[in-house]
Amino acid sequence: MAEKVDERPKVETKARTERPRLYKVTLLNDDFTPRDFVVAVLMAVFRMTEAEALGVMLTAHRKGACVVAVYTREVAETKCKQANDAGREQGYPLAFTMEQEE
Numbered sequence: 790m791a792e793k794v795d796e797r798p799k800v801e802t803k804a805r806t807e808r809p810r811l812y813k814v815t816l817l818n819d820d821f822t823p824r825d826f827v828v829a830v831l832m833a834v835f836r837m838t839e840a841e842a843l844g845v846m847l848t849a850h851r852k853g854a855c856v857v858a859v860y861t862r863e864v865a866e867t868k869c870k871q872a873n874d875a876g877r878e879q880g881y882p883l884a885f886t887m888e889q890e891e
């Protein structure tokens with residue numbers, strides 16, 4: 790006679806309701822990086838249109854800083870590094886920072 794086989798899954802699944810932490814990337818103004826270069830970096834790294842990039846660059850230029858976008862941690866880290874490296878390669882002090890969103 791066939792034995793009864795327990796076919797219930799042995800691993801319990803747990804609903805994942807927590808959202809990933811998000812990080813805000815901010816562009817800081819400085820007196821040396823050319824405006825066109827800032828716009829080019831925003832377009833290349835943060836996939837902005839020229840109009841969007843111009844708006845963000847001008848806000849940082851006038852107010853001292855401008856939030857660029859919000860990402861998960863790895864994406865924010867990668868984009869900040871790419872953008873900061875691009876400035877450093879040209880000898881500019883261009884700076885993007887990231888901080889966890891509340």
Ligand code: TYC
Binds near residue numbers: 817822824849883
């Ligand atoms: N202030 C720079 C200039 O006058 C341009 C600039 C804008 C640099 C925004 C950085 O985040 C920045 N050349």
